[in-house]
């Protein structure tokens with residue numbers, strides 16, 4: 001078992017500074033009953049960028065992310081992570097995709113450190129993980145991850161005594177302890193006050209830039225996306241409605257994205273299904 005652990009780490013950390021994509025999303029579609037959640041969505045993520053996904057509620061952001069992380073099965077299309085289809089990834093490869101949630105999903109009674117160690121579980125043979133006998137190397141990695149997010153001093157504090165912003169930092173440390181190539185963050189700052197939110201997004205951006213981890217992050221505030229993202233993907237009514245470098249996008253582009261105000265029927269009816277659609281010309285700002 002230990003041999004597998006080491007072998008895996010070596011295999012998945014090649015000195016890959018090539019431009020081969022980290023993630024390829026290809027004509028991805030998924031419906032819930034008659035309701036289309038995402039419709040033929042395609043894009044590619046290269047190593048190290050911070051990509052924001054914007055779009056009105058119901059646009060399909062969460063469904064897209066659940067397909068990317070393998071939590072949901074698409075009806076059609078593919079998600080390729082490195083060389084493999086995401087649905088066929090071995091456990092050790094799947095760990096290279098780390099997920100950050102809106103509600104942090106920490107174990108409240110455990111310390112920050114123990115929560116981060118949970119991110120190392122897949123690297124520890126099962127029986128040792130169950131007995132919580134982490135190796136020194138795992139603990140070092142956990143401390144290093146906490147330091148990376150500025151939470152080393154709170155390592156021994158219980159998660160439920162930390163502020164929201166601090167909890168999200170611990171959750172990001174837990175993600176980093178997985179040594180990910182890709183971080184998928186679905187509305188990671190939606191539960192935070194503006195100053196904590198900006199801090200968390202600055203951290204994610206820095207992780208993308210400095211550590212070359214690819215970050216894809218849905219946001220419901222255009223201002224945050226414009227401030228922090230290198231690239232913005234816009235979704236509307238389950239379709240990819242925008243995909244551009246942040247610097248090339250102006251107010252009008254964002255207004256158009258939110259003006260589409262999709263309903264569950266909008267794909268078929270070109271946006272006439274939602275009575276609120278016409279009135280909804282505003283979008284939230286940071």
Ligand SMILES: Nc1ncnc2c1ncn2[C@@H]1O[C@H](COP(=O)(O)OP(=O)(O)O)[C@@H](O)[C@H]1O
Nearest residue numbers: 032036037056057058059060061062063064264
């Ligand atoms: N588990 C589900 N069952 C039924 N419908 C769903 C489910 N998840 C999402 N949907 C529908 O799919 C569409 C996209 O939802 P979602 O991906 O959550 O969008 P977003 O994250 O952009 O708000 C919506 O119409 C939503 O109601």
Ligand SMILES: [Mg+2]
Nearest residue numbers: 061062063186
């Ligand atoms: Mg969502």
